[in-house]
Amino acid sequence: MADLSVKICGIDFKNPIIPASGVFGYGHEYEELFPLEKLGGIATKGTTLHRRTGNIAPRIAETPSGMLNSVGLQNPGIDHFIDKELPYLLGKNLVILANIAGSTTEECVQVAEKLENTDVHMIELNISCPNVKHGGAAFGTSCDLAAEVTKQVRKATSKPLIVKLSPNVTSIAEIAKAVESEGADAVSLINTLLGMRININTGRPILHNNVGGLSGPAVFPVAVRMVWQVANAVNIPVIGMGGVSSGKDAIELMMAGASAVQVGAAIFTDPYAPIKIIDEMNEFLDSKNISSVRDIIGSVKPW
Amino acid sequence: MKYKQGNYIILNKSAIAREIYSFEILCPEIAEIASAGQFVHIRAEGFTLRRPISICGIDKNKGTLRIVFEVRGEGTEKISQLNKGDTIDMLAPLGHGFTVNDEFKKVVLIGGGIGTPPMLPLAEIYREKSVVISGFRNAYAVILQDDFKNTGAETILCTDDGSAGIHGFVTQPFEELAKNSGIDAVYACGPMPMLKNISKICKDNNIFCEISLEERMACGIGACLGCACCTVRNDEEYFAHVCKDGPVFNAEEVIW
């Protein structure tokens, strides 16, 4: 049994596997299949100041080795999260990453302020949702805006602040440096890559929103590359995600520099994916006689 | 909600019409808790998303489920290549099914095309009390008529081109029936325009009506919010999710 525990921004995770924001709701649905306690943490559904209804359906499309989504940040609002969801999750012995978003810097600040007096462990500020017209995609694609929203949210919270980055940029390392300089305690990446599918029989895009975010195994090599570039550019921890569907994928992303790994679309293919990934990581480490998963973080030996 | 995921053995496979397959699957733990109107979420090897397929038969004694599905794209094509003796990966039973009421004396079950299979478990329950109206493109696409007759239900068959049964849509015979009072409930599944018309007829005639909707979905259990459907609940607009709040909705809740 290898030691799978990791520490990020002073917070202890029993293992590095975290269901990604948006695929796991607030945990109830998957709890029917396995105890949440088995997970290192959970990144909760992106939550905004007020309730949002999201985009018109269809919101989901299959793609080669992946999928598109345009859910559009549907969520019940931060007050509901704090009153109805958080107390339950806090009793579950795993790290809660409250994923938050907003249309404006002010909204992000207000949401973070509301979480300040709760026992949530970490805040994951999503500056990269590609699916809403004013959902923060703009923050995530400009160094100045990313720095500004980080700076303001930083002032509003004493909790460890993870900034979730968009891959839809020319240089993700530059954005990472910008948010680090304004006080981000960690970065997580990648959010989805903007994509599109068209039904060639009708000439209509499959998604009603026309475009949506690509995730799943198809994006994995992009995620590995970006995690590696960001890990080399900043001195804060990197939480990696994007297309991870096996323990080997998780190991690879950690070698590239990730201190923990989130799992998204893979859960739709196999609802037990996070649990299997934890077991497979353990098997891999044991087979290589590596005693702690921490030893592989950033251990890639580039040519 | 209770559901399980696992690999289950296909006991029987048959092609019951062009590109339409029927599987009988041994899954006692799922059959035990499944009810009419629910669906199974099937993994198609090599694809990221599972495919939701409605339940067409529940045999709690044998511990089996029956599904009938049409090959519509690459995912369902992959599933259709499974054979008797193979295992099938299912997450099931999912969703909110039909409301069944022992006091109903007469119910009408309406299926359009591949929306017909989920009506069979209801016919098994209501038997002689049910009238099944099913509509298909043409005679080659007709399925399940004997299965319905075997339950004791009265069947009315329609085809778009008149090559079998009544020439026309299911709404025509239904409208006739709806006018003669005495229908306690209508249950329907099929294309949206059909469901919309049936809902209207039921509303006009003050008949309880439940419809089963379809939407592209990912998780299947209400976590990802992918399969949104606009509904009204307690006079408030509510973005329901077909996988968890549905697939069966009261027709009056749905905003068309």
Ligand SMILES: Cc1cc2nc3c(=O)[nH]c(=O)nc-3n(C[C@H](O)[C@H](O)[C@H](O)COP(=O)(O)O)c2cc1C
């Ligand atoms: C249906 C769906 C909904 C998502 N919703 C959110 C969200 O609300 N907030 C967020 O930061 N990321 C959201 N994401 C992005 C994921 O958290 C993750 O960054 C991305 O999917 C890449 O990981 P994957 O390839 O493992 O899915 C969503 C992804 C999917 C598939």
